[in-house]
Amino acid sequence: MEIKDTAVAGTLESSDIQIMISKATDGIQIELKSDVEKQFGDQIRHVITATLNALGVQAAKVKAVDKGALDCVIKARTIAAAQRASETTATPAWEVL
Amino acid sequence: MDEQIVDLYLKDPPVRQEWERFLTSIGIHNFADKEVDQIDYTIGIYSGDDLVATGSVAGSVLKYIGVCNKGVTTGARFNAIVSELVNRQFANHVFHLMVFTKLKYSESFQHIGFSELARSNEAALLETGSPDVADFLSDIPRVADQANKKVAGIVMNANPFTLGHRFLVEQAARANDLVYVFVVNTDASLFTTDERTELVKANTQDLANVIVVNGGDYMVSYATFPAYFLASTDETVNYQTTLDARIFRNVIAPALSIKTRYVGSEPLSRTTGIYNQVLARELPPAVELKVIERNRVNSDDATIITATKVRQLIKTGELKQLPRLVPAATTQFIQDHLKTLQARIQKGMNIDGN
Incomplete structure (x- = not known):
């Protein structure tokens, strides 16, 4: 999956995470803001990276603003943002779920 | 909820x-x-x-x-x-x-x-x-070994580029290894951002050490300094320009190794006058501020060169006086687009501001 545009999914409300994905030349770079960064930062980054890998995204710049989202939410928001950014929302990637 | x-x-x-x-x-x-x-x-x-x-x-x-x-x-x-x-x-x-x-x-x-x-x-x-400020900065062209060069910056709206702007850029180019000219990005002037940028480039292309870049949202933009575009009280201008100056000092200048900022002296515009005072207060010692005296047409003509004057001439169509105020490329552009520019003024574009 190739990131073609900037796209966002999620909100800034409690228990959610807002994920913005934009184009990058190589690798997945994640900029994370979270009040629980110390405790869960690595886990959040891991879920985002694993989800993007499962979607076949090789290169992306990710900005994530976490408000205490659970892993399933992080995953869902990442998939939605990636599909919007790659303009593939017409063909949902069910198997990644 | x-x-x-x-x-x-x-x-x-x-x-x-x-x-x-x-x-x-x-x-x-x-x-x-x-x-x-x-x-x-x-x-x-x-x-x-x-x-x-x-x-x-x-x-x-x-x-x-x-x-x-x-x-x-x-x-x-x-x-x-x-x-x-x-x-x-x-x-x-x-x-x-x-x-x-x-x-x-x-x-x-x-x-x-x-x-x-x-x-x-x-x-x-x-x-x-x-893109954020880091993306903005990483897209700006740089030269080899920039950190050890004498680098200066100028921010201008250039609405349009005059002989005064030219003089300012020349002074900076002569005294430095590299000069960045940041063109104000906000499209709220008689000349559009593209037109202003093209005229800055056309009128400085003979100066090899000048790089013209768009100032983005970070220099005298509608976000950092709305009072530049909307008439405002001195107090408002003061607190907005303080933030504008601090972005330049803390974020822009260090990333590009800019040690000096050049401005033209400002006898006529109140807003820009306050801006210059604030720059003088905020920038040093990290960034030196050099104020260049505004050029007069010549010794026996005390007319001060300003873009405001140029815009008035456009309005009245007195183009004969133009070459005394603006370089050739600007004169040419105004001659070629006089109708379009006058139409914008008629539609209500304010030409007395900045």
């Missing part, structure tokens, strides 16, 4: 009244038409019949954010409002947003992903999304 976010149509007088009353009650007082007219849309949250939260967007700038936290978890309504505004802007493909706020709210914005660009004792300027 069972509180719905709704659109507020400020054109509707009762809505506008309620909105002003609510914002006044939490300490926001500036409802001048020139500010409110900039707003693209406004949203709000009602609790029963009372407005309890609101926020607006003007271009890429969030404005008039106000929230009452009575009876709910602190931050919940604030997050809901900002979240909704951010998402709507993203849906409109505006992925970079800025907010100008009282210092005490800076932290609230930082909690929801905004980064602070600059702060003063009263106010802060923050941004979120992409």
Whole structure:
């Protein structure tokens, strides 16, 4: 999956995470803001990276603003943002779920 | 949360009244038409019949954010409002947003992903999304071994580029290894951003060590310094330019190794005059400020060269005087586009400001 545009999914409300994905030349770079960064930062980054890998995204710049989202939410928001950014929302990637 | 976010149509007088009353009650007082007219849309949250939260967007700038936290978890309504505004802007493909706020709210914005660009004792300027200031800076061309070179910066609107601008750039180019000319990005002038940029490039292309770049949202933009475009009080100009100057000093200059900023002396424009004073107060010692005396046409003609004068000549069509005020490329452009420019003035483009 190739990131073609900037796209966002999620909100800034409690228990959610807002994920913005934009184009990058190589690798997945994640900029994370979270009040629980110390405790869960690595886990959040891991879920985002694993989800993007499962979607076949090789290169992306990710900005994530976490408000205490659970892993399933992080995953869902990442998939939605990636599909919007790659303009593939017409063909949902069910198997990644 | 069972509180719905709704659109507020400020054109509707009762809505506008309620909105002003609510914002006044939490300490926001500036409802001048020139500010409110900039707003693209406004949203709000009602609790029963009372407005309890609101926020607006003007271009890429969030404005008039106000929230009452009575009876709910602190931050919940604030997050809901900002979240909704951010998402709507993203849906409109505006992925970079800025907010100008009282210092005490800076932290609230930082909690929801905004980064602070600059702060003063009263106010802060923050941004979120992409491309951010790091992307902006990494896209600017650089030269080899730049950190050890003498680098200078000039910010200009150049509406249009005059012999005065030329003189300023020449002085800087002579005294430095590299000069960045940042052209004001906001499209609120008689000459469009593209036209202004092209004329700066055309009139400086013989100077090998000058790089012309767009100033983005970070230098005298509608976000950092709205008073440049909207007539404002001295106090407003002062606090906005303080933030503008600090972004330049703390973020822009270090990234590009800029040691000196050049400005033209400003005997005529009040706003730019205050801006120069603030730069003199804020920039040193990190960045030296060099004020170049404004050029006069020649020794027996005391006419001061200003772009304002040039715009008046365009309005009246007296192009014969142009070559005394502007370089050849600008004269050529004005001759070729006189009708278009005059039509813009007729349509109401203000030519007496900046």
